[in-house]
Amino acid sequence: MTKTKVSMSQALGKGYNRFFHAKNFYRAVKGSRGSKKSKTTALCYIHDILKYEWANLLVVRRYSYTNKQSTYTDFKWAANKLNVYDKFKFNESMPEITVKATGQKILFRGLDNEFKITSITVDVGILCWAWFEEAYQIENQAKFETVVESIRGAYDSPDFYKQITVTFNPWSENHWLKAAFFDEETRYKNVFADTTTFRDNEFLDEADRVRYFDLYSTNPRRARVVCDGNWGVVEGLVFDNYEVVDFDPIRKIKEIGLTVHGMDFGFTNDPTTLPSSIFDKEKNELWIYDELYEVGMLTQDIYDAIAERNLLKAEITADNQPITIADLQSKGVRRIHRARKGADSIKAGVSFMQGLKIYIHPSCEKTIEEFSSYSYKQDKKTGKWLNDPEDKNNHIIDAIRYSLETYSIQDKRNINDRLNAFKAILG
Structure with missing residues (x-):
């Protein structure tokens, strides 16, 4: 040397x-x-x-x-x-x-x-x-x-x-x-x-x-890891019901059959994300097996990424950006549609996800990163954790929430039906 x-x-x-x-x-x-x-x-x-x-x-x-x-x-x-x-x-x-x-x-x-x-x-x-x-x-x-x-x-x-x-x-x-x-x-x-x-x-x-x-x-919580190299702290995390597990996605899809796909749009600072999961309704399990996480994507880039994943004919529930969705539909992504969102949709969707057992494939590194850092807001005076997730570290999580929207809404309706039935019994 x-x-x-x-x-x-x-x-x-x-x-x-x-x-x-x-x-x-x-x-x-x-x-x-x-x-x-x-x-x-x-x-x-x-x-x-x-x-x-x-x-x-x-x-x-x-x-x-x-x-x-x-x-x-x-x-x-x-x-x-x-x-x-x-x-x-x-x-x-x-x-x-x-x-x-x-x-x-x-x-x-x-x-x-x-x-x-x-x-x-x-x-x-x-x-x-x-x-x-x-x-x-x-x-x-x-x-x-x-x-x-x-x-x-x-x-x-x-x-x-x-x-x-x-x-x-x-x-x-x-x-x-x-x-x-x-x-x-x-x-x-x-x-x-x-x-x-x-x-x-x-x-x-x-x-x-x-x-x-x-x-x-x-984002001081994220800064402790990203900037200071400190360990991510478990306290205040929204999800503690996930596990990183190596599994065969093809076999799991054949076994369960139901796949769900969501998309969150970004560009300069925020990424465009597209996570794909297998949803087992009977066991309340979600198996996340693929992710897209990339900034600076134009509509054609997004289309190419969807085509590369053989999802042109798949149902994709996306963030509410009508122009982008219309452009993708015109290119051939026929079944992409906007999420319904609405009042308390974030809390309802998060609550539904918290009721699942979530398995993340180790290749989905950005998904693992988000689940390891998505946290609740904290009261600045008392230090107590509030029942309100921060709108940070959640671009993939938002897309997963969109992908499960149909099932979380149905779950909410079932809960309301049971509550109404119980009230009727009480008179």
């Missing part, structure tokens, strides 16, 4: 010196948005794999297809940043990265099937490092530990070490990552754990900084 004449301290910037030098078996960093934890991890591994000729790295995300546009791209960026791009062979199709001089590998895998990872072998050296990126998406500790067990063996070198790196945004204090890496009483042995924020990223532009600082006044 000295031949490249690139200073690692300058490349890394501030906030990550201890992370770079840590040789603990576990190295965990929870961070805010924009805290450069992913880019920094890629820089460190590009440096280290050239320094240690015995090392090979396994990069893991919850789903394999997400690696190509995230971690793999980060490594290409890091190699350019350190002026060593020509020392690597980049295989786009795998994806896979090879050190040309030695044959060392950077391998990319997903936890789609964690048991397939355990049999991975390398031709040169030893598979001694693993990086779990966006580890919050890993729904249980067992999946994680299955892969960790594949980082085994020894190598005859005085500087040899094995290491597991974990990076993530900390959306809920109930997540297993907190107990595994940050709680003194329960965490693994030999852990380096740290928290970083956007303040550690001197490479952010001013517009990004302003956006983060604005969040402290517009």
Whole structure:
């Protein structure tokens, strides 16, 4: 690396010196948005794999297809940043990265099937490092530990070490990552754990900084996670009846049969969302299996996203934007229609959802994020939680509420009918 004449301290910037030098078996960093934890991890591994000729790295995300546009791209960026791009062979199709001089590998895998990872072998050296990126998406500790067990063996070198790196945004204090890496009483042995924020990223532009600082006044609860890298607090959350579960959507649709789809429109700051769920009316269960969450979408973009999901003929209950709905209908989304809304529709819809058991597929990361942060309003004087959800962190939740509107209205009618019948009995 000295031949490249690139200073690692300058490349890394501030906030990550201890992370770079840590040789603990576990190295965990929870961070805010924009805290450069992913880019920094890629820089460190590009440096280290050239320094240690015995090392090979396994990069893991919850789903394999997400690696190509995230971690793999980060490594290409890091190699350019350190002026060593020509020392690597980049295989786009795998994806896979090879050190040309030695044959060392950077391998990319997903936890789609964690048991397939355990049999991975390398031709040169030893598979001694693993990086779990966006580890919050890993729904249980067992999946994680299955892969960790594949980082085994020894190598005859005085500087040899094995290491597991974990990076993530900390959306809920109930997540297993907190107990595994940050709680003194329960965490693994030999852990380096740290928290970083956007303040550690001197490479952010001013517009990004302003956006983060604005969040402290517009949404302080969310700012604690997004800006400060703190654990999302369970207190005051609207939903405690959800669970992140890996399930087969196709099999579940065949089993239950009823799918519901909702849409919330946005553009510049707010996203356009389209969550899809399977609704089991008999068991009062909702299985959320797909999501769209994107800003800056024009009507044609929305149409393309609907077509890509094979939902052109599906019933979609959408936010009340007549022009957008009419445009989509004219393009061929025939069964999209506006939500009825009305007085107390938010409370009624939320109440209906609270009566369900909700399962969220781990691929729906924005849905998980919203359910982990959608909270009630809080009285500023007394600190008491009010029975009124905040209109924040709810773009997917609103769309789900629209998709269930027919059933929640029917449920309300049934309740009223029972109340009226009971009053008649009382005379």
